[in-house]
Amino acid sequence: MPAFAKRMSQVRRSFIREILKVTADPSIISFAGGLPKPDLFPTGPMADAAARVLAENGPAALQYSVTEGEPALREWIAARYKAKKNLDIDPAHILVTNGSQQSLDLLGKVFLDPGDLVGVELPGYIGAIQAFSIFEPAFAGVPLGPEGPDLDRLTEVVLSRRAKMFYAVPNFQNPSGLTYSLAARRAVAEILRMSDTVFVEDDPYGELRFFGEPLPPVTSFLTQDAYLLGTFSKIAAPGLRLGWVVATPDTLAKLVTAKQASDLHCSTLVQRILIQFLADNDLDAHIATIRAVYGAQRDLMIERIKAEFPAEVTCTEPEGGMFLWVTLPEGCSAFALFDLCIKEKVAFVPGGPFFVDGGGERTLRLNFSNADPERIAEGIARMGKGIKTLLARPGCASGS
Amino acid sequence: MPAFAKRMSQVRRSFIREILKVTADPSIISFAGGLPKPDLFPTGPMADAAARVLAENGPAALQYSVTEGEPALREWIAARYKAKKNLDIDPAHILVTNGSQQSLDLLGKVFLDPGDLVGVELPGYIGAIQAFSIFEPAFAGVPLGPEGPDLDRLTEVVLSRRAKMFYAVPNFQNPSGLTYSLAARRAVAEILRMSDTVFVEDDPYGELRFFGEPLPPVTSFLTQDAYLLGTFSKIAAPGLRLGWVVATPDTLAKLVTAKQASDLHCSTLVQRILIQFLADNDLDAHIATIRAVYGAQRDLMIERIKAEFPAEVTCTEPEGGMFLWVTLPEGCSAFALFDLCIKEKVAFVPGGPFFVDGGGERTLRLNFSNADPERIAEGIARMGKGIKTLLARPGCASGS
Numbered sequence: 027m028p029a030f031a032k033r034m035s036q037v038r039r040s041f042i043r044e045i046l047k048v049t050a051d052p053s054i055i056s057f058a059g060g061l062p063k064p065d066l067f068p069t070g071p072m073a074d075a076a077a078r079v080l081a082e083n084g085p086a087a088l089q090y091s092v093t094e095g096e097p098a099l100r101e102w103i104a105a106r107y108k109a110k111k112n113l114d115i116d117p118a119h120i121l122v123t124n125g126s127q128q129s130l131d132l133l134g135k136v137f138l139d140p141g142d143l144v145g146v147e148l149p150g151y152i153g154a155i156q157a158f159s160i161f162e163p164a165f166a167g168v169p170l171g172p173e174g175p176d177l178d179r180l181t182e183v184v185l186s187r188r189a190k191m192f193y194a195v196p197n198f199q200n201p202s203g204l205t206y207s208l209a210a211r212r213a214v215a216e217i218l219r220m221s222d223t224v225f226v227e228d229d230p231y232g233e234l235r236f237f238g239e240p241l242p243p244v245t246s247f248l249t250q251d252a253y254l255l256g257t258f259s260k261i262a263a264p265g266l267r268l269g270w271v272v273a274t275p276d277t278l279a280k281l282v283t284a285k286q287a288s289d290l291h292c293s294t295l296v297q298r299i300l301i302q303f304l305a306d307n308d309l310d311a312h313i314a315t316i317r318a319v320y321g322a323q324r325d326l327m328i329e330r331i332k333a334e335f336p337a338e339v340t341c342t343e344p345e346g347g348m349f350l351w352v353t354l355p356e357g358c359s360a361f362a363l364f365d366l367c368i369k370e371k372v373a374f375v376p377g378g379p380f381f382v383d384g385g386g387e388r389t390l391r392l393n394f395s396n397a398d399p400e401r402i403a404e405g406i407a408r409m410g411k412g413i414k415t416l417l418a419r420p421g422c423a424s425g426s
Numbered sequence: 427m428p429a430f431a432k433r434m435s436q437v438r439r440s441f442i443r444e445i446l447k448v449t450a451d452p453s454i455i456s457f458a459g460g461l462p463k464p465d466l467f468p469t470g471p472m473a474d475a476a477a478r479v480l481a482e483n484g485p486a487a488l489q490y491s492v493t494e495g496e497p498a499l500r501e502w503i504a505a506r507y508k509a510k511k512n513l514d515i516d517p518a519h520i521l522v523t524n525g526s527q528q529s530l531d532l533l534g535k536v537f538l539d540p541g542d543l544v545g546v547e548l549p550g551y552i553g554a555i556q557a558f559s560i561f562e563p564a565f566a567g568v569p570l571g572p573e574g575p576d577l578d579r580l581t582e583v584v585l586s587r588r589a590k591m592f593y594a595v596p597n598f599q600n601p602s603g604l605t606y607s608l609a610a611r612r613a614v615a616e617i618l619r620m621s622d623t624v625f626v627e628d629d630p631y632g633e634l635r636f637f638g639e640p641l642p643p644v645t646s647f648l649t650q651d652a653y654l655l656g657t658f659s660k661i662a663a664p665g666l667r668l669g670w671v672v673a674t675p676d677t678l679a680k681l682v683t684a685k686q687a688s689d690l691h692c693s694t695l696v697q698r699i700l701i702q703f704l705a706d707n708d709l710d711a712h713i714a715t716i717r718a719v720y721g722a723q724r725d726l727m728i729e730r731i732k733a734e735f736p737a738e739v740t741c742t743e744p745e746g747g748m749f750l751w752v753t754l755p756e757g758c759s760a761f762a763l764f765d766l767c768i769k770e771k772v773a774f775v776p777g778g779p780f781f782v783d784g785g786g787e788r789t790l791r792l793n794f795s796n797a798d799p800e801r802i803a804e805g806i807a808r809m810g811k812g813i814k815t816l817l818a819r820p821g822c823a824s825g826s
Contacts (some may be wrong), residue, residue, distance in 0.1 A: 027622070027650075027651060027676070028537065028590065028622045028623070028624050028651060030536055030537060030677075030680055031535065031536060031537055031538055031539045031561070032539050033535065033539075034535070034536055034680055034683070034684070037683055037684070037687060038683075059490075061489065061490055062489070064485035064486065064488070064489050065485060067484065067485050067488040067489070069480055069484030069485060069488065070480075070484075072480055072484070072488065072695075073476070073477060073480035073481060073484065076473070076476040076477070076480065076699075077473060077476070077477060080469055080470075080472055080473035080476065081473060084467065084469030084470075084472070084473065085464035085465060085467050085469060086464065087665055088464070088467040088469065088472065088663035088664070088665040088666070089461065089462070089464050089467070089663070089664060089665050090459075090461055090659075090664045090665065091665060123689075124524065124689035124690075124692075124693075125689060125690060127687075127688070127689045127690045128688060128689040131687060131688045131689065135431065135433065135434070135560060136430055136431060136434055137428065137430060137431055138431055139431045139432050139433075153690070156686065156687045157687045157688070159687065160535060160684065160687050160688075161431070190428065222427070222428045223428070224428050250427075251427055251428060259490075263488035263489070263695075264488070264489060264490045264694075265487055265488040265489050265490065265491065265693060265694030265695050266488070266693055266695055267689065267690070267691070267692065267693040267694075276427070277430075280430055280434055283434070283437055283438075284434070284437070284560065286556065287437060287527075287531060287556045287557045287559065287560050288527070288528060288531045288557070288560075288688070289523075289524035289525055289527045289528040289531065289667065290524075290525060290527045290553070290667070291667070292524075292667065293524075293665060293666055293667040293693055293696050294664075294665030294667075295472075295663075295665050295666055295696055295699075296693050296695055296696050299476075299695075
């Protein structure tokens, strides 16, 4: 048997995707996944779009296409940046990818040599950590607080340790639900401006704001190379597997070469169905529906947590997105709680794996977008039982 | 501006895709691309399949899915190996990918460390060379003849130089159109059996045989790790971007991890549309139509070449696939011919870039699947003019 490449020894299978296998049992109420609510998917409009695309220009929709992505889709993305964020982005600077995950893979391919330092938030998005791990970097964690990242630590990682890359999710972050304040965005940009660090700003949830004013991306305060990632997974449907990366021309050329080598181009058919869907429907009205439903589910989950969990258990109260972040009292283990909760038929993701530097043992992530209100109320009640059992253990206060 | 990763200095943009931009002018008759004929795409049946999928189970078709690929699609692929080649393949050993190109990327990720030796055919498939280049291997060419690869050279590369990987396209190879004989398949397997070399057998064109008997894959003579690649691009439609790799369980687990890190999974929607299309239609009848059309176009192209090209210009006469391989007299340059032919409004791909060891200056690739018969006849006549101009040059016989 031939040896696997060295890079594979660094990469773990996604812990979350392994948990999702456990939760396939429908009697388990799962807050573990990061799944959108499927009954909100625009199934009928997508069917209409598919029918039109195949009837009006079927052969072209089934043929090979350009690596950069369908021109009409790149133009739509650029126009939306202008309309929603007043950003002037040239469609020629956009590469269409198989969801944000592929944007991360391609940025890793193009920028990361083995041993390069990559700054990530603590807790940080596991999919990004996994994507970058393939390229054998070292990771440095930057703790995330209610206003944004720890600026002293960011200064150390970016300026003293000269990180090659800093990856951030400033809006309703996965897993914490936290959002960078406007002041934090400016401060982060100020640190990055003094560096050669590649800044990767991922924004899968930005359009899912329930209240408060949208904030400009950190990238908008930068003049240097920075990469803005987006996806249709949360505003249209994740099963399309379509996202994008905005890059400067030199880097875009490299990303296109890497994309050619990786899979030639994204599905022509699915890109054209999406373009037709976007042309024929009011996306803002659709997003308003998603926001209303997710916002109500967030409110309910927080309300039930306050009713069912002991007061020493805290949680974030995000302004948008899909996740809450729960912190147990000192010394309690979220993995121990996971085992107790599976017996109660409720699941979540323990927070530890989100910390590249270790730690986070008493934290956990809850998804509020996927489950119905009845299941949210019942699931939080079941979790409350598990937490009370855990906190009654003498060991809980003294370490896991 | 931050530095790009070292790996990117090895990777060239696809020469063919650059040529395709030149040939976007519809007045140019192009034999350059590797495009299937779009009027043969099953547009209506795909529209029916899309309508059914979205009507009957739309939300699931638009949701996230498993990395391995939709179970029904993996089962279909395994059943077809049994029906067509009498191979017993467990669906659990199949990973669905974004076309063969992604299978190559994932195999490179999983197996290739910088400096590893990869054997490729001379001429060899450019997409594979590009995919593997990302992982910084060294390449060793194995010349391809009418019966198969040069076995002495293969022995040297695989056994003496202990290549980490050998990549082959035994059926109607791209770019040459050549096919390994049964004896060559056995001999290649015998050499590989004595080695730890990872054997990657790519078979995009195997179902497009115009005459003669199908031959068993080289992999069927092996008991060790070997990887069989397939694609729906040539038998259904390339715009779906769906292919697969068959692997042993340990390697499949690594490939799944690499796929998770690369893009989570292939589009759920397009996988389900394809499954429905395959369930509701007679694929063999569809492939028979493709074979009949491509076979007739191949016959016509060879007939017109014999009529229009000087006798000292030779070409392969493939039993299937999409390509012919033309060899000019000694000393003539296919790049010089390309310039002459673009003036005549006809395009092809010069052969040089298909040779990892250099050489091939007087060879070129012609695609016969995409153009209509009228354009094939007219394009070969135009090329004949260009060739006669080239051969009349005193320099042609003495080097380019």
